[in-house]
Amino acid sequence: DAEITQSPRHKITETGRQVTLACHQTWNHNNMFWYRQDLGHGLRLIHYSYGVHDTNKGEVSDGYSVSRSNTEDLPLTLESAASSQTSVYFCASSLAGAPDTQYFGPGTRLTVL
Amino acid sequence: AQKVTQAQTEISVVEKEDVTLDCVYETRDTTYYLFWYKQPPSGELVFLIRRNSFDEQNEISGRYSWNFQKSTSSFNFTITASQVVDSAVYFCALSEIINTDKLIFGTGTRLQVFP
Numbered sequence: 001d002a003e004i005t006q007s008p009r010h011k012i013t014e015t016g017r018q019v020t021l022a023c024h025q026t027w028n029h030n031n032m033f034w035y036r037q038d039l040g041h042g043l044r045l046i047h048y049s050y051g052v053h054d055t056n057k058g059e060v061s062d063g064y065s066v067s068r069s070n071t072e073d074l075p076l077t078l079e080s081a082a083s084s085q086t087s088v089y090f091c092a093s094s095l096a097g098a099p100d101t102q103y104f105g106p107g108t109r110l111t112v113l
Numbered sequence: 114a115q116k117v118t119q120a121q122t123e124i125s126v127v128e129k130e131d132v133t134l135d136c137v138y139e140t141r142d143t144t145y146y147l148f149w150y151k152q153p154p155s156g157e158l159v160f161l162i163r164r165n166s167f168d169e170q171n172e173i174s175g176r177y178s179w180n181f182q183k184s185t186s187s188f189n190f191t192i193t194a195s196q197v198v199d200s201a202v203y204f205c206a207l208s209e210i211i212n213t214d215k216l217i218f219g220t221g222t223r224l225q226v227f228p
Contacts, residue, residue, distance in 0.1 A: 031214050033216075040220060042218040044218070090158060099210065099214050102160075104158035
């Protein structure tokens with residue numbers, strides 16, 4: 001069955017370290033997204049991609065980067081982790097075209113100490 | 114600007130009660146899509162429904178129903194005869210044609226169903 005996976009599921013790191021969160025989907029979806037979920041804010045868009053080599057900034061992109069070298073993967077990198085980046089991170093994917101349903105991965109809980 | 118408001122932060126009901134979760138949205142686009150997602154205590158986000166702006170018909174799926182009213186910019190979600198398994202955080206979201214596929218989420222409503 002097609003799916004979307006995230007790894008690791010839990011991560012503890014220290015301030016200033018570089019961290020990469022993986023997202024892999026087997027839906028063959030062109031569109032991929034990264035969100036963060038914080039209490040009182042719902043989910044907010046960090047970065048998104050409409051296809052290979054395409055990346056775009058979302059609402060809360062500062063301190064994050066992504067790259068898309070193939071259809072299946074969109075890794076999210078925190079260049080220098082900060083305590084404000086402690087959050088739950090969700091990856092999602094959808095088909096191209098008119099706003100299509102986004103299907104979400106299980107989430108990664110990141111703690112920055 | 115686009116915005117989704119879920120004014121109810123938390124709702125508590127007793128099993129078998131009906132409950133309505135409110136969602137009000139703002140958009141300048143004439144073509145848009147609305148979504149509801151469920152986030153149970155296990156944490157994953159589960160897609161419930163997608164509705165486009167041209168389809169104002171109410172939808173029913175088992176105990177779930179959705180009432181879309183463009184006149185009041187609302188897309189409310191009703192659970193009939195609630196069950197403990199309905200306990201979750203529910204998110205309403207908006208996606209505009211001009212911002213293709215970007216979802217704007219509300220802050221969510223936590224529903225607790227007590228036995």
